[in-house]
Amino acid sequence: MTSTLAEPTGSPAAWPDTYGDEAKPRMGFFTDTTVCIGCKACEVACKEWNLIPEDGLVWTGESYDNTSHLNANTWRHVAFVEQRKPLHLRDGETATLDGAGGPEPLRWLMESDVCKHCTHAGCLDVCPTGSLFRTEFGTVVVQEDICNGCGYCVPACPFGVLDKRELPRSPDDAPLSLPLLGKEADGRVWKCTLCYDRLKGGHEPACAKACPTDSIQFGELDELRERAQKRLQKLEQEGWNGPRLYGADPDDGVGGFGAFFLLLDEPEVYGLPPDPVVPTKHLPRLWASTALAAAAVAVGVAAAFLGGAE
Amino acid sequence: MTDRTPIEQSQAMSDGRPAGTVDWKGSVTELGSRMDSYYGRPIVKEPVWQPEIPFYFWTGGIAGASSVLHGVARLTGNHRLAKSSLLIGAVADIASPLLLVSDLGRPERFLNMFRVFKVTSPMSVGSWILALSSGASATAALLELSGKLRPVKWAAEVVSALSGPPLATYTGALIANTAIPVWSEARDELPWLFGASSAATAGAAAALATPLEAAGPARRAAVAGSAVALGLTELMEHRLGMVGEVYKQGEAGRFGRIAKAATASGAALLAARGRRSRAATVAGGALVLAGELALRWSVFKAGFQSARDPRYVVVTQKERLRARKEASP
Numbered sequence: 120m121t122s123t124l125a126e127p128t129g130s131p132a133a134w135p136d137t138y139g140d141e142a143k144p145r146m147g148f149f150t151d152t153t154v155c156i157g158c159k160a161c162e163v164a165c166k167e168w169n170l171i172p173e174d175g176l177v178w179t180g181e182s183y184d185n186t187s188h189l190n191a192n193t194w195r196h197v198a199f200v201e202q203r204k205p206l207h208l209r210d211g212e213t214a215t216l217d218g219a220g221g222p223e224p225l226r227w228l229m230e231s232d233v234c235k236h237c238t239h240a241g242c243l244d245v246c247p248t249g250s251l252f253r254t255e256f257g258t259v260v261v262q263e264d265i266c267n268g269c270g271y272c273v274p275a276c277p278f279g280v281l282d283k284r285e286l287p288r289s290p291d292d293a294p295l296s297l298p299l300l301g302k303e304a305d306g307r308v309w310k311c312t313l314c315y316d317r318l319k320g321g322h323e324p325a326c327a328k329a330c331p332t333d334s335i336q337f338g339e340l341d342e343l344r345e346r347a348q349k350r351l352q353k354l355e356q357e358g359w360n361g362p363r364l365y366g367a368d369p370d371d372g373v374g375g376f377g378a379f380f381l382l383l384d385e386p387e388v389y390g391l392p393p394d395p396v397v398p399t400k401h402l403p404r405l406w407a408s409t410a411l412a413a414a415a416v417a418v419g420v421a422a423a424f425l426g427g428a429e
Numbered sequence: 430m431t432d433r434t435p436i437e438q439s440q441a442m443s444d445g446r447p448a449g450t451v452d453w454k455g456s457v458t459e460l461g462s463r464m465d466s467y468y469g470r471p472i473v474k475e476p477v478w479q480p481e482i483p484f485y486f487w488t489g490g491i492a493g494a495s496s497v498l499h500g501v502a503r504l505t506g507n508h509r510l511a512k513s514s515l516l517i518g519a520v521a522d523i524a525s526p527l528l529l530v531s532d533l534g535r536p537e538r539f540l541n542m543f544r545v546f547k548v549t550s551p552m553s554v555g556s557w558i559l560a561l562s563s564g565a566s567a568t569a570a571l572l573e574l575s576g577k578l579r580p581v582k583w584a585a586e587v588v589s590a591l592s593g594p595p596l597a598t599y600t601g602a603l604i605a606n607t608a609i610p611v612w613s614e615a616r617d618e619l620p621w622l623f624g625a626s627s628a629a630t631a632g633a634a635a636a637l638a639t640p641l642e643a644a645g646p647a648r649r650a651a652v653a654g655s656a657v658a659l660g661l662t663e664l665m666e667h668r669l670g671m672v673g674e675v676y677k678q679g680e681a682g683r684f685g686r687i688a689k690a691a692t693a694s695g696a697a698l699l700a701a702r703g704r705r706s707r708a709a710t711v712a713g714g715a716l717v718l719a720g721e722l723a724l725r726w727s728v729f730k731a732g733f734q735s736a737r738d739p740r741y742v743v744v745t746q747k748e749r750l751r752a753r754k755e756a757s758p
């Protein structure tokens with residue numbers, strides 16, 4: 120675990136060494152948003168395969184998006200952004216709102232968001248039970264038989280991926296079991312497992328399998344990064360407006376994502392943080408400061424005795 | 430219209446007014462201008478912690494500094510103060526794990542906290558500290574009341590006194606070690622603020638429960654702890670800048686104002702009249718205890734408010750990116 124306390128190293132802590140012969144190549148997703156058509160097959164396939172409960176049937180009025188964000192019951196989330204910007208724009212070219220004399224300033228960005236399976240994962244670092252762990256594929260998974268619902272991983276994730284599953288009580292719940300189950304019927308945190316069970320069986324994750332345009336590509340991370348670089352170069356040559364890779368850099372604040380993206384605008388446009396940093400990066404200094412503060416409490420309270428008993 | 434900058438153009442667009450020719454290459458998101466977000470939705474999640482947690486920050490603080498107060502009182506022969514702070518600390522130390530277990534989504538699995546010891550998780554380290562402190566304080570208090578097994582009691586008192594200070598400060602590290610801007614950016618202050626608050630509350634509680642002629646150290650700890658906590662609150666809010674504005678707003682602001690008023694008046698009362706007047710000690714001690722409870726609530730609520738607005742995440746991180754770019758062009 121200590122390697123996560125150092126500067127990012129580019130490989131996930133305690134992996135693959137701890138797996139010995141069972142270690143596998145690091146697997147991940149490359150989500151190319153330029154070919155996403157917003158069909159939400161990934162959301163549905165994920166729900167079906169992972170038996171995720173329904174989490175509210177609502178109309179948000181936010182384009183075609185009705186799931187809004189990743190949470191305990193949404194592990195793939197398709198974002199829809201309607202923009203008054205042109206899809207293609209060559210160097211030196213300008214656009215007008217009415218499209219006169221240039222490209223039409225209208226595009227529809229769609230992006231299937233997912234857990235990033237960070238190289239330096241804040242959720243994994245802070246989990247006090249060891250429920251969150253690094254698999255032999257280099258992915259980050261919650262062991263639901265161990266999670267006690269402490270909730271520390273929820274605010275520790277720079278992307279707001281993890282959440283506690285809250286289910287309404289059902290009239291069928293045994294009355295005696297209610298106090299033992301805490302306040303909710305579930306009470307544990309849930310997130311994308313990168314279909315750990317399917318990977319174990321040699322299959323690709325359900326979302327990637329269902330994606331009809333190969334916007335979600337699954338594979339060995341090193342290979343995906345190479346493929347993404349080539350795709351980025353092609354888009355730049357073709358004059359797309361604003362293509363960039365997000366999370367493909369092993370030197371970023373979380374050591375690179377296991378599931379990274381090709382975006383067409385700033386990350387925050389899609390609801391993603393522009394410069395995510397794993398909280399534990401600052402922990403060595405924070406621990407030193409905490410120890411000093413503890414010593415100061417001891418010394419300070421002891422000093423209060425200098426004036427005598429009265 | 431061409432004299433407008435891209436930022437002004439984008440503002441005009443977001444207002445629904447027409448704009449003229451714009452170079453759309455690249456980003457129009459800059460500090461101090463209209464910020465892009467995904468329908469204004471949060472980027473980081475609000476904590477899922479319940480009201481038990483700020484109450485625990487308070488009881489854990491009382492328990493932590495009470496152990497020290499008790500230990501030093503024992504060493505200096507102030508046995509009346511030693512006994513009252515031991516008992517107060519033990520009650521707080523027993524209440525603390527109950528609050529924490531009650532907050533769990535699966536309380537029946539609370540023992541899973543002790544499957545591992547992880548230095549990367551302040552909650553893991555804190556669970557072990559609390560287990561140690563709680564067990565030692567409860568043992569010492571029971572043996573004090575029953576008057577049996579003196580050597581065991583002394584050993585328990587030593588363990589309790591040593592585990593007290595980290596118990597008082599680790600909760601600050603716990604919330605600072607998150608992605609919540611108002612907590613994370615205050616990582617240099619939070620352990621110190623919580624430590625000072627801990628000394629203030631332990632002192633105030635012991636001053637309430639000890640005869641005036643033995644309560645001097647407790648009273649001084651309460652006054653000094655309050656003063657440091659008040660100063661650190663100001664420093665933290667000032668240094669946080671834009672991110673710290675949640676301490677002026679909503680529930681965090683309301684609790685913060687109560688905290689400052691109650692702590693300051695309580696500490697002043699203790700300092701001015703606490704030495705002679707029992708009534709002033711009771712009133713002052715109660716005000717400090719209430720004020721510091723409000724402080725814990727203010728910090729707790731500030732985290733929720735900070736997570737709710739994506740601005741705090743985006744502006745902080747954009748600023749960091751800009752600074753890094755300037756440092757290495």
